[in-house]
Amino acid sequence: MTGYEGDTARPRRPLRADAQRNEDRLLEAAADAFARQGAGASVKDIARAAGVGVGTLYRRFPSKELLIEAIYRQEVQHLCEAAPDLTAVQPPAEALRTWMERFIDFMAAKQGMAEALAVVLTDDSEKLHTRTLLADAITHLLTAAEEQSVARPGVAAQDVLMALGGISLIAASEEQRALATRLIDLLLHGIVTS
Known part of the structure; x- marks a missing residue:
């Protein structure tokens, strides 16, 4: 992984360009397979979809977990x-909506991996770290909207994150x-002023 600000994962050596392309294709194929088939998705099928051998997959990822x-x-x-990218190209309220829709899609894809993630993400500090990163992204979006006077002041990013989590569970x-x-429309109605 390239890592993101505050990432607690162990740094690793940069990959050669071809190895990075293989890893990117593997992660894309695996994300699609797990979203569609859940944790029971076939590793062989994932490797085939990525255009690599199963040995390449196991060299990069020795276990499915x-x-x-x-x-x-x-x-x-x-x-x-995506938060700063969206605010750079969309009006603040639209950027917030687009990010919320992406969050719901992320949560839906995560449902397919829920059983395996329960095994992998046993560390509470990892969960807290993820929540902090997501709240920081929401804070960026809310701040951009407040600066343009299109969001109510003082909306807490953690509250928005919890509401989005509830929306994803209900849906x-x-x-x-x-x-x-x-439901996102209703949430935005409580945040956006115009």
């Missing part, structure tokens, strides 16, 4: 990095992605 952990870390990193149990969007 390590692969799932790497996907989780990468997805959190991408989600957090997942109802198996309705459209419901999540409607």
